[in-house]
């Protein structure tokens with residue numbers, strides 16, 4: 001009996017110990033969960049930084065690390081979130097926002113600093129994979145220098161000219177901000193490299209090149225140099241765009257028209273360090289202090305490190321009353337007469353003109369007009385420009401029955417805007433004014449039109 005009791009007693013003790021062990025294990029498990037969660041929150045992969053500015057101290061950048069509530073990040077002049085998702089999604093993400101109460105020049109510079117500081121390592125990788133990999137071979141080095149000189153010369157001319165006219169002229173104001181933002185990226189990039197204690201070579205000319213990737217082909221042709229492999233050079237540009245309106249039937253049976261726009265562009269594998277960018281730059285029309293805000297406030301685009309325009313040329317621009325999407329596909333110039341018109345010191349390169357059009361236009365036609373201003377003939381493209389806000393308006397009208405039946409035929413008409421926009425195909429889905437301005441196809445080739 002006692003033996004049995006003893007056994008019972010022993011198992012009671014054992015049970016007690018094992019429940020202690022279980023208890024401790026449970027606490028450990030909860031702790032592990034808790035710690036794991038903290039760790040996960042600490043490493044959400046979203047890096048944040050803010051650039052502050054005061055007249056006394058100048059620009060100051062504050063890095064907030066990861067795992068911040070977006071709303072809690074101080075605004076400063078410019079703040080940014082950056083997420084490096086190349087390994088999982090193939091794309092990194094960058095969002096930059098500036099404060100409208102600061103002068104545009106300070107917004108632009110701060111936006112550049114915060115981007116350069118957060119993306120410095122990608123800028124470095126991209127540069128090594130593209131320009132530097134190509135240019136370090138000796139016979140090509142000379143040609144690279146020639147191209148770099150041409151780009152720098154163009155920058156000098158337009159930076160000065162734009163700054164002089166930015167007080168009164170909206171176009172030149174945006175061109176000026178374009179160059180200021182790139183200078184800001186250079187400052188941020190250098191800061192990022194120094195902070196990480198690397199000894200990478202930083203050069204602002206490299207940034208001007210990264211910002212002209214889509215137009216250096218034409219400049220090379222003009223300079224009678226070629227930096228690409230001959231075989232690659234001979235390939236046509238592999239890029240296409242697609243626009244379609246379809247009927248979509250919802251669950252309750254109503255049919256709505258949906259507009260789809262798609263674009264693809266091709267490049268070498270080594271150039272595929274990609275960043276999806278969103279700029280919320282609260283610029284004004286001119287640098288005058290009573291100037292109103294620009295109409296294109298949010299610009300999203302598929303882009304590359306160090307470049308403030310897309311280079312693939314895919315944008316969506318959101319304003320108060322418009323949502324414009326832009327898809328560009330490159331055109332090759334086989335017309336020897338037109339090559340005379342290609343000159344990036346006589347006319348403004350593509351990048352600044354795109355930035356001006358994105359910020360200033362509030363409809364597809366004004367976008368085309370601004371892009372055509374001072375056309376340098378480089379980066380020539382066929383542009384498909386669509387206003388998504390317009391299709392919603394048409395939709396609303398047709399659901400009210402305001403659109404008459406005869407307007408349902410699709411009509412394609414062709415007209416010409418100004419001399420250097422050779423063909424402008426306006427696709428309308430009705431013969432009246434309702435759907436005018438829905439989409440525009442612009443073929444841009446080198447042509448004489450100078451704002452100077």
Ligand SMILES: *[C@@H]1O[C@H](CO)[C@@H](O)[C@H](O)[C@H]1NC(C)=O
Pocket residue numbers: 224
């Ligand atoms: C272009 O360069 C090639 C050699 O690379 C040369 O043979 C040719 O004469 C040059 N053409 C012009 C117009 O300078």
Ligand SMILES: *[C@@H]1O[C@H](CO)[C@@H](O)[C@H](O)[C@H]1NC(C)=O
Pocket residue numbers: 246247255
């Ligand atoms: C879309 O629906 C309309 C009627 O609402 C019809 O006339 C038209 O043919 C349809 N289009 C397509 C592509 O199915």
Ligand SMILES: *[C@@H]1O[C@H](CO)[C@@H](O)[C@H](O)[C@H]1NC(C)=O
Pocket residue numbers: 289290
């Ligand atoms: C705008 O500029 C004028 C003249 O330069 C100046 O007198 C005025 O105080 C400025 N206003 C603001 C709000 O900065």
Ligand SMILES: *[C@@H]1O[C@H](CO)[C@@H](O)[C@H](O)[C@H]1NC(C)=O
Pocket residue numbers: 343344345346
């Ligand atoms: C480009 O334009 C500039 C300024 O008008 C001029 O000085 C230069 O000679 C032109 N270059 C070429 C290659 O035509």
Ligand SMILES: *[C@@H]1O[C@H](CO)[C@@H](O)[C@H](O)[C@H]1NC(C)=O
Pocket residue numbers: 362363365366436437
């Ligand atoms: C487009 O915008 C410009 C500039 O704001 C304006 O002059 C023009 O009338 C607009 N065009 C259309 C079709 O709305």
